[in-house]
Amino acid sequence: MNKRKVTLKDIAEKTGFSINTVSLAMKGQRVSEDTRKLIVETAEEMGYIGNALASSMRSGLTGTIAIIVGDIANPYFASIIKGAVNLLSAQQYSAIIYNTEEREDYEKNSILSALRQNVDGILYCPVVKDGPNTELLAKSNIPFVIFGGISQNPEINTVGLDDEKGGYIATQYLLERGHRDIVFLNGPDFAHSSKERLSGYKQALLEAGIPYDERKVLHCDLKNDKMIWDQVKYQLSQVLDYTGVITYSDMTAMRLYSLLDSEDFKDKAISARDIIGFDHVMATFPLPIKIASVGAKDIKMSVVATSLLLDLIHKTSQEVKKIVLDVKVYVP
């Protein structure tokens, strides 16, 4: 028993109508109620399941969206993907997910694969802002939105957080709690958001009359690079004087917190209250540690980015949008 899939043709033969009429009936268009009913019932009976490939071939639309991110297991991205997927599926879109491991060559492969699949649009969080991959995408003429960082290219639709303000309010949060020596465990220095947040950090210190000390700003890799992290640990445990820490992400905050137990930090007396992170992953994830976090205010970036993409696909909006989301400190 080798069940070939039931096609419109099969239904047409069974009901005596033409393929065309069957197609129309299935979509409830321009056919009499009687034939519609007959056809739909026959289809049901025969176990008809449409062929999206064939539809797409002709219509030029696939109803699929590609989501390209650095690490789908990272709760930050996982939460964004979930938000996007839920919104998309409500509009009958499917999502193809690409995991780039934060590698530009994988990013390129992912983009090419997405283009080959004729996706209707792409949500893309690039590792490097305005690099060759973004260029490649821009040349492809397919709607896409860059999220998680604002591309400088004025032609490109972007959604991101107000990182400068984020750095500012994170610093302010710790200042208000009496800290005057604040380490900033920032992201990689090539990242645009790192620069922006640093700028906010400096501004807050300036306003508080605290001199900026560049030794207190460390950079940690997005990935959990052992060497870099060992270096960070050494600085934090042996070298620097501080009472509070800002981390680039809540994940980094967690790693930091994990360190605090060890012997090396015995005389530091840093607690969860003295740390503030970014991304507000607690919103979707039951973190047992009470660490404050900077995140988008009132709204989810995934929803904004996905809505924008859908608008672009449906040509609702034409002009390029660069959306900067307001941020706030979430205190658990």
Place this chain on the structure above:
Amino acid sequence: MNKRKVTLKDIAEKTGFSINTVSLAMKGQRVSEDTRKLIVETAEEMGYIGNALASSMRSGLTGTIAIIVGDIANPYFASIIKGAVNLLSAQQYSAIIYNTEEREDYEKNSILSALRQNVDGILYCPVVKDGPNTELLAKSNIPFVIFGGISQNPEINTVGLDDEKGGYIATQYLLERGHRDIVFLNGPDFAHSSKERLSGYKQALLEAGIPYDERKVLHCDLKNDKMIWDQVKYQLSQVLDYTGVITYSDMTAMRLYSLLDSEDFKDKAISARDIIGFDHVMATFPLPIKIASVGAKDIKMSVVATSLLLDLIHKTSQEVKKIVLDVKVYVP
């Protein structure tokens, strides 16, 4: 400038060869080195990007796999998805991800969508074992693997953990640490793995000569249902006597741990050491809390399930496989 996508036909016209030859050349088959080179270079130059839809239409293979799970933001699933996606993309497969919110109707829609997309195979973690959705999938004649729980249906390929042993060794772990009053914060009672783990729990107690007390087994929803969780909290803080807890997942362990801070648990003195969870999410996620966890030993379920699915697709294996992975306790 409305760039239509470059097709094989365009390349054929430019080079003077037939469409067929161009197609063959692009795949490096049966053509002379000279023509291959010319064609490939011309394609490159013209910015040719294949059309997977058209290929699939003819060949019957799409090179896409659907992954259907209850909650893609849950680190347990996120980690599985990442493992699967990485393995798949290494073999040139794309992954369409469906998030079912643990709802059977969403599951059904996801399955139908996947079938419409003509995916080559499906990885599916159903909410209910052997329910109508699994039935639907089985009737579709497309290769699929159920993971995260062993379907009782002998016709269906499954990959799961040895849950009975898991419950057993989790209990043993706490017994060895001197606990004699152990609460089991188990999963929903309709879940097969809940039953299996409970069975292991009972067995371990029996062997230790500790009478089984059914009041000590609570059920918590997969989702963070407030009412159920409040009830659990009440039982744990006011009613039950215990010194250790086994939780159904590491996420549940985290929620539990979050409770421990509150006033209600002041006289309980339960610490992270007295809790053991399931899933071993720490493997991919920097949890700052030192909670032991039961997980697959030596190997990742995602890899096993994906490999099995690929085998099925490539017809490497024909007979139905029911793979039960060995488990161990991971102590942080």
Place this chain on the structure above:
DNA sequence: ATGAAAGCGCTAACAC
């Protein structure tokens, strides 16, 4: 309201 015909871009089957 229904049908006939064309064709989306590619690949498989067969010819030469």
Place this chain on the structure above:
DNA sequence: GTGTTAGCGCTTTCAT
């Protein structure tokens, strides 16, 4: 080694 032909299943266009 290369070309010709047919057709995957559907939608679109145009005719009736």
